[in-house]
Amino acid sequence: MKPALVILDVQEVLLPLIWRSAELVGRIASLARAARESGVPVVAFQQIGESGSFFDPEQPRTRPADGLALQPSDVVIRKTATDAFYGTELAAVLVEREIDTLVITGVSTDYCVDATVRSSLSHGFDVVLVEDGHAPVTEGDPAAGLAPEQIVERHNRILSTGMHPGGSVRVVPAAEVAFG
Template structure:
């Protein structure tokens, strides 16, 4: 049975892209996916983080970056944690749309992207993690407590290539290989 997909675009906001690793490449990959999803009639759901002190709603930093702004009729879900399902209407929205598979993109790889991807599996959705469609924050020279950004992205892609959830299909694909027509 074919999957009914939805494209999830997580936290691609001005303030976050200002601290992101390879933001232009990530935005371009997601923009291409958005165009293909829209052409195929696949729902696009934009997740937008808000925090009263760090990312207040309505501010320039809170806004979705140019090129990924939600279009007319697209769903925007406000969230305030790394889990896009927690205390939001995301699951209800996806169920109402008849979605069985989520195509996950966005910021930040090891926080909101990872948490939302795992929660999607726990909510019984199949998963496509777009290997070049998620990114993380810039890392200070000399390392610090985080691994380098490219390594973190590669690490999470590899985890999702091997993670297993009973009854769920999980794939990691480059944006160019995501096919919304199947």
Template sequence: MPTLARALLVIDMQEGLFNGAFHGNPAPFDGQRVLANITGLIAKARQARAPVFAARHVGPPGSPIEPGSPLTQLLPALAIDADVDSVFDKRRPNCFTGTDLAQRLARANVGEIVIVGMKTEYCVDSTCRAAGDLGFKALLVEDAHTTMDTPVLSAASIIEHHNRTLSGPFVKLVRTADCSFEC
């Protein structure tokens, strides 16, 4: 049986979330560093010829994040190419719910998913938790996901908590510098 591939999954790195335009969200914690880490991981994935998947969170027609709206556009710095990369819309926090992501990964012979993006406590968390249930090994890049401060917790605390909570039962933690796309 052939070795299963490792793919990169970029979650919700889109204009409306990252640049604070949706519901007046503040900018994400350490956003420029996280964006640089993600673009570096995209470059590593491309160099290794690993598949890149990019999720966009969308809402219903008429909402500020309706499909195709400016707020759902992926950040240009990512240089995601819809002709080469697998771009898909989702309506739920979990990237697998209501999408064909699992089928796309299976068609690409992917067994391991490197997860990055935002927001840590919503879409990153729920996708990490679901991946194993669907038969995928998940690697969470601990310095390549982010969120915003809340009235209860700082973004730094949310990220630290999720890295610790998810590590072991749901994901293997890796750092950007140590992440490769060789299985």
């Protein structure tokens, strides 16, 4: 296994909206430190949109969260879609580094995390989805009657049991993620 840690959209602008964001940021920052110590690349994503939009790329609030303590050696990729592969250089970055497994964390569980896990499989990568390393918005999905913790549990279960010939998904608690 040759992994990379993928951090999806943990941005200042989103933190007030995300369920248990402070806890999530701390957990992901710890994973990033452990990844670097093991020589594993850290790839963080910044969701952007058009000028003047919620995700205006020129606004400082759209930058990755300070609490992640990203380092100059980390790769930061801007994206415009829920799928981190769509229209980005992610596949090229991973191939260049001979990565075969993505350790996926970030926000939001039911949008970018879900889309990127599925796309990772289609691109032939194995996935380690960090069980407690992703979160939805604080309100959950009231229209579906789901609290935030139910969304996380549901996606952990669904994504780990799906079948795809391109790769596999293992759901692992952050405390058990091993990079070395």
